[in-house]
Amino acid sequence: MHFFFLLFLIFFFSINILRLTDFTDTIGNRVSGSHNLEMAIKYMYNALKQDGLDVYLEPVKIPHWIRGNESAEMVLPRAKRLAILGLSSSVATPPEGIEAEVLVVQSFEELKKRASEAQGKIVVFNQPFVSYGETVAYRLNGASEAAKLGAVATLIRSITPFSINSPHTGMQSYQNGVKQIPTACITLEDAELMQRMAQRGQKIVVRLTMDAKSLPAADSFNTVAEIKGWQHPEQVVLLSGHLDSWDVGQGAMDDGGGAMISWEALSLIRDLGLRPRRTLRTVLWTAEEQGGVGAQQYYDLHKVNISNFDLVMESDTGTFAPVALQFTGSGAARKVMEEVVKLLAPINTTKLEKHGEGTDISPWMQAGVPGASLHVADSRYFWFHHSEGDTMTVQNPRDMDLCSALWAVVAFVVGDLQDMLPR
Ligand SMILES: *[C@@H]1O[C@H](CO)[C@@H](O)[C@H](O)[C@H]1NC(C)=O
Ligand SMILES: *[C@@H]1O[C@H](CO)[C@@H](O)[C@H](O)[C@H]1NC(C)=O
Ligand SMILES: *[C@@H]1O[C@H](CO)[C@@H](O)[C@H](O)[C@H]1NC(C)=O
Numbered sequence: 001m002h003f004f005f006l007l008f009l010i011f012f013f014s015i016n017i018l019r020l021t022d023f024t025d026t027i028g029n030r031v032s033g034s035h036n037l038e039m040a041i042k043y044m045y046n047a048l049k050q051d052g053l054d055v056y057l058e059p060v061k062i063p064h065w066i067r068g069n070e071s072a073e074m075v076l077p078r079a080k081r082l083a084i085l086g087l088s089s090s091v092a093t094p095p096e097g098i099e100a101e102v103l104v105v106q107s108f109e110e111l112k113k114r115a116s117e118a119q120g121k122i123v124v125f126n127q128p129f130v131s132y133g134e135t136v137a138y139r140l141n142g143a144s145e146a147a148k149l150g151a152v153a154t155l156i157r158s159i160t161p162f163s164i165n166s167p168h169t170g171m172q173s174y175q176n177g178v179k180q181i182p183t184a185c186i187t188l189e190d191a192e193l194m195q196r197m198a199q200r201g202q203k204i205v206v207r208l209t210m211d212a213k214s215l216p217a218a219d220s221f222n223t224v225a226e227i228k229g230w231q232h233p234e235q236v237v238l239l240s241g242h243l244d245s246w247d248v249g250q251g252a253m254d255d256g257g258g259a260m261i262s263w264e265a266l267s268l269i270r271d272l273g274l275r276p277r278r279t280l281r282t283v284l285w286t287a288e289e290q291g292g293v294g295a296q297q298y299y300d301l302h303k304v305n306i307s308n309f310d311l312v313m314e315s316d317t318g319t320f321a322p323v324a325l326q327f328t329g330s331g332a333a334r335k336v337m338e339e340v341v342k343l344l345a346p347i348n349t350t351k352l353e354k355h356g357e358g359t360d361i362s363p364w365m366q367a368g369v370p371g372a373s374l375h376v377a378d379s380r381y382f383w384f385h386h387s388e389g390d391t392m393t394v395q396n397p398r399d400m401d402l403c404s405a406l407w408a409v410v411a412f413v414v415g416d417l418q419d420m421l422p423r
């Protein structure tokens with residue numbers, strides 16, 4: 001029973017955390033288009049090769065946005081520095097900044113009701129955190145929604161349930177045909193402060209200065225490492241995490257951990273001298289944070305072979321203690337997967353949940369390929385997400401090892417079954 005050896009090996013010889021530490025301490029964060037991201041890809045290419053895997057790079061054009069210098073101060077009703085992080089693809093302010101009165105709203109509905117007040121203002125969105133999926137709409141669309149009503153800039157409460165004055169950055173997109181206005185996130189504390197001031201009827205004035213710019217698309221790569229299957233080398237079980245991050249913190253949690261366990265799984269299987277029937281392929285995506293850019297290109301290029309993709313796996317909600325495997329597939333495939341996860345009894349993760357998810361594997365799942373994602377104890381994930389707080393300090397070695405164990409066993413066993421998972 002190979003997988004017991006696998007689990008044993010993972011617990012006693014895992015170098016997961018050492019690899020992640022060396023990678024993120026050496027390279028640091030690695031936003032789309034940056035020199036750091038190039039260095040990260042070179043680093044991983046060499047590391048995977050040295051580990052004895054078959055490694056290759058697939059070119060991708062990716063967005064290139066530079067934050068530059070940025071700052072914001074409250075001028076009225078009292079002077080206060082605001083911690084901000086510009087949102088990606090934001091335009092700059094004029095060099096002298098934008099100084100304007102603030103309109104605080106808690107929702108798009110409130111903005112609509114108060115549309116006549118938005119002209120010439122900096123709109124502050126102080127939406128409560130409901131869930132990431134729901135609340136992120138304010139970060140994605142806030143700037144364009146406010147610009148339609150004549151706002152000159154937007155400051156958006158960070159998409160997080162918890163804060164110690166931490167701004168959390170991320171993607172935003174301008175709508176076609178709408179004026180592009182500067183947009184940044186602010187802290188939960190400052191958003192609530194301005195809300196309270198507004199409720200007291202105080203006039204709030206803020207000065208925002210940003211010299212962000214967008215450059216032509218940059219060259220990058222998806223990084224691919226494989227163990228070729230002995231019987232059906234053309235059939236693939238794909239494991240993945242993304243190598244890029246935001247330009248703050250270390251990108252250790254999002255998604256250094258997911259990338260490392262996707263490497264570690266192959267590493268351990270190879271160390272055991274195991275070779276499944278099908279190819280195990282680890283893909284470290286580029287430019288996930290810009291909307292799954294590397295993964296979309298990968299899908300477009302490889303979908304001609306879609307009938308050979310057995311299972312696509314993604315880890316991108318942190319590598320905290322694993323709770324379950326989330327799975328999307330037919331009823332027949334689910335029956336098989338239920339048996340597979342039973343093998344994980346030694347680490348108490350025998351639960352198979354519904355709804356595999358992940359930006360980078362979703363094109364495959366939408367096209368009917370079975371998909372699996374790692375469900376971890378992620379209650380603190382959004383505390384650190386896209387902020388300076390995403391560092392190695394968040395990572396726990398034992399939790400990461402448990403994630404690797406789950407990842408390795410699922411990939412190997414599915415890749416070694418007699419038949420591909422039924423669609
Ligand atoms: C930011 O400002 C500093 C000092 O004002 C300047 O030296 C630096 O070049 C600026 N950086 C960018 C990216 O504009
Ligand atoms: C599709 O699969 C065939 C057979 O394995 C392989 O030779 C070819 O390179 C694949 N094409 C792409 C775009 O991955
Ligand atoms: C699994 O659960 C049992 C019983 O609760 C516990 O004793 C054991 O330590 C757990 N194993 C792991 C790897 O967490």
Ligand SMILES: [Zn+2]
Nearest residue numbers: 242254255316
């Ligand atoms: Zn991520």
